[in-house]
Amino acid sequence: MERIELTAALAQGQELLAEVTRESGVRASKCYQCGKCSAGCPVAFAMDKTPREIMRLLQLGLMDEALQSHTIWLCACCDTCSTRCPREVDIARVMETLRIIAKKKGYVAEKKMDLFHDLFLKSVEKHGRVHEMGLILGFNISGMQPLKDAHFGPSMLLKGKLSPLPHTIKDNGEVKKIFANVRKRGGKV
Amino acid sequence: MKRVGVFICHCGSNIAAAVDCEKVAENAKSFPGVAFSTDYKYMCAEPGQDLIKKAIKEHKLDRIVVASCSPRMHEPTFRRCIESGGLNPYLLEMANIREHCSWVHPDDKERATFKATELVRMAVAKVLKNEPLDKSTIPITKRALVIGGGIAGIQAALDIANAGHIVDVVEKEPSIGGRMAQIDKTFPTLDCSACILTPKMVEVANHPNVNLITYSEIEKVEGYVGNFDVTIRKKARSVDMKACTGCGTCYQKCPSKVPSEFEMEMMDRKAIYTPFPQAIPNKPVIDRENCRYFKTGKCGVCQKVCPTNAVDFTQEDELVTERYGAIVVATGFDLFDESVYGEYGYGKYKDVITGLHFERLINASGPTMGKIKRPSDGKIPKNVVFIKCVGSRDEVKGKAYCSKTCCMYTAKHATLVREKIKDSNVYVFYMDVRTPGKGYDEFYTRTTDQFGAKYIRGRVSKIYEKGDKLIVRGEDTLLGRPVEVEADMVVLATAMVAKSDAAKLAQMIGFSYDQNHFYTEAHPKLAPVETHTAGVYLAGACQGPKDIPDSVAQASAAAVKVCGLLSKEEMPTEPIISAVDEAICAGCGMCVPVCPYKAIDMKVIQERVHGKTISRKVATVNSGLCQGCGACTVACRSAALNLKHFTNEQILAEVDALCL
Amino acid sequence: MKYAYYPGCSLSSTGIEYDMSTKKVAKSLGIELWEIPEWNCCGASSAHLTDHLLALALPARNLAIAEAEGLDVAIPCAACYARCKATEVEVKNSQEMKKTISEVIEREYAGKTQARALLDVFVNDLGLDSISALVNKPLKDIKVASYYGCLLVRPPRLGFDDPEDPQSMDQLIKALGGTPVEWAFKTECCGAAHATTKSDVGFSMIEKILTAAKEAGADCIATACPLCMNNLDMRQSQVEAKFGKNYGLPVFYFTQLIGLALGLNPEELGVNKHFVNALGLVKKLLEAEGRRDTA
Structure with missing residues (x-):
């Protein structure tokens, strides 16, 4: 196992850590590493690092390791961790912030999960609403699994649960403007 | 011509690092009235004090300004110093250039030096107006009150009584003994709690200098150090203590069952009851809320079966007032209400219990006769989980x-489970193991090493029931892996919290408490058993979470303070109190309700005006009660009230020195 | 009682029966729902995970439209509710955010209009007594596992019920004559979109919930979220195949259960649109009812 040189790591991670603190409103130093977050996390079983370990990486300034983890993508945003944290650390918010920064830096450990959200927002921007069939089709095609979940299609259509054509809202110019205004303010959408 | 001496202290580097002390001393030389000014490294040390005394003689100084730390720290020191130098101690003024200057302005020496100079300028202006004041004395009532009959109260009472003073112990419950009576074994020696407590209970009960006043509460406290007038409500026991022999026939026959508070509601007691078999006094009380006779008017079985006719339904609460010289507050603690942890299911899952429940479960006279059994089905648990810091941290x-x-x-519970249930597994979820007592860490090491308790570093996130098991989920933070235990019983180490009525008592007696409602000691290091109210001392967990050894030590310390006070016939009083200038007092009475110590009354005086004798009302201050808070001086519209040593004239002199 | 109604995207496709049953039941209970005209997507977790401002701005447009009408918004979908509530609270608590949002959406939103979960509206505004008074086909002998999921109760500052052991849906089931089962997975996460994007992880999360409901003795599950519904209902056969289990647990929107208890036509409530056959249970219920009637 590689030895970590703590002083250098802390110096190197300083700037990104400050960004996480600013964007999430959470000081990593508040965490006292009790692990209640990880103990209650419903996705911890699939993670490469427990949520507590992510907080620890932040405390030591090991930002790249945190940003490259699968954990931040596997987080289901269920807020169980933040709800139970005895130190009022909003861990879910930290995960969200780390994902946004990871994407900016091009560290996306779970490409498919990221792709899903991109397609989702594209659909929203285009139509004002999500077109579920288009989203799933697009996702599966981009993910090179065009037939995944395809067997649900016919019965969905029969049950009236999928519409083959997207519904575009009349005032969609407004939604497009929201996206544009967010971008103008530096939003990475 | 008044001659002021100014002494600037460096406090090592505490002040000198941020303030140019030499320059301040130099600046002070030009202030009006200053005859001498110097600086020194440690003014409070013996050479520093000698320096002051020598200067008083050599320079014929009649007033002194010391610029150093807070007067709360060293005003008494320097008062004593100038007194032995031949001056009245109240001709001293302190300028706080440490807390108010160097510590808060560490980075700007020039401006800090300027501020220190100004603080000294103000002190010089005030000291020129200071008057010599003399202490008077008040008599001391040689009787002590201990509030709370747990181990801390018992120890304090015994120590005071053994020193030859009379002491009353007021206990809210029907018996003394407190929390320690509920505990089975004590760490780190595992000796039986009852075996070491009950002899002390008997000793205190039989001591000729101790009066136990059980089933009673403090109703009102008036007066001041040396002379507290305390009203005690003796709740109606409904049992004549003199007639009762403690035979127990009444509670054997009583038909009303009530969950026993002492047994953590895992067992029933009767409506007429003693809380536990070794209770002192071992005479029952009737819990009127649950008594059939008091609820319906029918029953009276206890009265019928009592061989000495001691049951008396007509008894009423009795109020008695007694005067005490000193008070020890030893009211103990409550347990944190863990039901706020929905994720642990306390209250929903019967086999999730607290440490105090566990104490009763392993106690030979407890609900299971000392066999560890699950409250839900009475089965012996194989896998027992302990969770620490529930409510704490x-x-x-x-x-x-x-x-x-x-x-x-x-650690004690874990050891006892492993000792009593041979094929058991014990898991302790912890965040840190804190064992800084004598023999404590060795005990903990034995728990893991010899007794094989598994310590898992991590806080539990959730407990849920699956069949008859409790699934406990945590993270082993040392492994970095989520873990799960299928437990038969879970014991929560719940926080110690202040008594729910702690604030009420503190307000009644008049001393302070912290945000958690633990009582505040006068100084965290140097006055740990005193309160800010003279004559009131603290012992045990009412001041903060504490184990038995610490409580006992603090109780003995409080007792020494009480004995010190009661060993004197009278004590000097602080002369910094309010005084009325009767000539200008308009007699409006505004000051009377403002005084928090009830120290001001109105009196009628006679005087001659234009050859006629008239009588009019003026305010008068009781020097024994006045604490010198100054509230009345603000309320007085005619400025007839002045606080000695902080008169309007003196304070305005400071303001003028700064602003003009 | 009148509310603005924000159905959200799922309720016009995969969750269509939630929309159908909501409208039917609201009408029967005397709640007027004014559907926000040309509402837009709330952004769901995708916006939330991408950009904080976008995540607040998308729901704000819908809230602004309702605010102009002076109506609080009733929101069936738990995810939409959470996003809208987060926006409302953030705008309410920060003048600066209020200004920013209004600039981004180019409409005024002052945080006056409240986002309300439909379950909250039914249980706490209308009240259980008013609902039970109208029950004519009580869900007798039906054991229901109330599944709240994450977003109705977490984070606690946005939720309207206890985050560890919520009771509103259980109380509602009781008011409908059914039996809520005690179980510990009421608020465990179903994995949301994980079932689509990372199926092995998502399926495993769904499996735990279905297993817990089954072990608790439930005949069916009640939910208030179309994504939870998808995961528990549509994915149930996949999870059964993957883990070699056989649940056969119908999943209902709580609105469908209200509708059934009010005696509404199951097909009008969309009960026939589920993947796990729910009509069987409904039939059993109606037969038992019939037997009681003839007896």
Whole structure:
């Protein structure tokens, strides 16, 4: 196992850590590493690092390791961790912030999960609403699994649960403007 | 011509690092009235004090300004110093250039030096107006009151009584003994709690200098150090203590069952009851809320079966007032209400219990006769989980502080489970193991090494029932892996919290408490058993979470303070109190309700005006009661009231020195 | 009682029966729902995970439209509710955010209009007594596992019920004559979109919930979220195949259960649109009812 040189790591991670603190409103130093977050996390079983370990990486300034983890993508945003944290650390918010920064830096450990959200927002921007069939089709095609979940299609259509054509809202110019205004303010959408 | 001496202290580097002390001393030389000014490294040390005394003689100084730390720290020191130098101690003024200057302005020496100079300028202006004041004395009532009959109260009472003073112990419950009576074994020696407590209970009960006043509460406290007038409500026991022999026939026959508070509601008691078999006094009381006779008017079985006719339904609460010289507050603690932890299912799952429940479960006279059994089905648990810091170190759902005792009692519980149930597995979920007592860490090491308790570093996130098992989920933070235990029983180490009525008592007596409602000691290091109210002392967990050894030590310390006070016939009083200038007092009476110490009354004086004798009302201050807070001087519209040593004239002199 | 109604995207496709049953039941209970005209997507977790401002701005447009009408918004979908509530609270608590949002959406939103979960509206505004008074086909002998999921109760500052052991849906089931089962997975996460994007992880999360409901003795599950519904209902056969289990647990929107208890036509409530056959249970219920009637 590689030895970590703590002083250098802390110096190197300083700037990104400050960004996480600013964007999430959470000081990593508040965490006292009790692990209640990880103990209650419903996705911890699939993670490469427990949520507590992510907080620890932040405390030591090991930002790249945190940003490259699968954990931040596997987080289901269920807020169980933040709800139970005895130190009022909003861990879910930290995960969200780390994902946004990871994407900016091009560290996306779970490409498919990221792709899903991109397609989702594209659909929203285009139509004002999500077109579920288009989203799933697009996702599966981009993910090179065009037939995944395809067997649900016919019965969905029969049950009236999928519409083959997207519904575009009349005032969609407004939604497009929201996206544009967010971008103008530096939003990475 | 008044001659002021100014002495600037460096306090090592505490002041000198931020303030140019030499320059301040130099600046002070030009202030009006200053005859001498100098600086020194440690003014409070013996050479520093000698320097002051020598200067008084050599320079014929009649007033002194010391610029150093807060007067709360060293005003008494320097008062004594100038007194032995031949001056009245109240001709001293202190300028606080440490807390008010160097510590808050560490980075700007020039401006800090300027501020220190100004603070000294103000002190010089005031000291020129100071008057010599003399202490008077008040008599001391040689009787002590101990509030609370747990181990701390018992120890304090015994120590005071053994020194030859009379002491009354007021206990709210029907018996003395407190929390320690509920505990089975004590760490780190595992000796039986009852075996070491009950002899002390008997000793205190039989001591000729001790009066036990059980089933009673403090109703009102008036007066001041040396002379507290305390009203005690003796709740109606409904049993004549003189007639009752403690035979127990009444509670054997009583038909009303009530969950026993002492047994943590895992067993019933009767409506007429003693809380536990070794209770002192071992005479029952009737719990009127649950008594059939008091609820319906029918029953009276206890009265019929009592062989000495001691049951008396007509008894009423009795109020008695007694005067005491000193008070020891030893009211103990409550347990944190863990039901706020929905994720642990306390209250929903019967086999999730607290440490105090566990104490009763392993106690030979407890609900299971000392066999560890699950409350739900009476089965012997194989896998027992302990969770530490439930309510402690949790600023969201509980308290930010560490409850101090849980690490050790959990280690004790873990040891006892492994000892009593041979094929058991014990898991202790912890965040830190804190064992800084004598023999404590060795005990903890034995718990893991010899008794094989598995310590898992991590806080539990959730407990849920699956069949007859409790699934406990945590993270082993040393492994970095989520873990799960299928437990038969879970014991929560719940936080120690202040008594629910702690604030009420503190307000009644008149001393301070912290945000958690623990009582505040006068100084965290140097006055740990005193309160800010003279004559009131603290012992045990009412001041903060504490184990038995610490409580006993603090109780003995409080007793020494009480004995010191009661050993004197009278004591000097602080002369910094309010005084009325009767000539200008308009007699409006505004000051009377403002005084928090009830020290001001109105009196009628006669005087001659234009050859006629008239009588009019003026305010008068009781020097024994006045604490010198100054509230009345603000309320007085004619400025007839002045606080000695802080008169309007003196304070305005300071303001003028700064502003003009 | 009148509310603005924000159905959200799922309720016009995969969750269509939630929309159908909501409208039917609201009408029967005397709640008027004014559907926000040309409402837009709330952004769901995708916006939330991408950009904080976008995540607040998308729901704000819908809230602004309702605010102009002076109506609070009733929201069936738990995810939409959470996003809208987060926006409302953030705008309410920060003048600066209020200004920013209004600039981004180019409409005024002052945080006056409240986002309300439909379950909250039914249980706490209308009240259980008013609902039970109208029950004519009580869900007798039906054991229901109330599944709240994450977003109705977490984070606690946005939720309207206890985050560890919520009771509103259980109380509602009781008011409908059914039996809520005690179980510990009421608020465990179903994995949301994980079932689509990372199926092995998502399926495993769904499996735990279905297993817990089954072990608790439930005949069916009640939910208030179309994504939870998808995961528990549509994915149930996949999870059964993957883990070699056989649940056969119908999943209902709580609105469908209200509708059934009010005696509404199951097909009008969309009960026939589920993947796990729910009509069987409904039939059993109606037969038992018939037997009681003839007896």
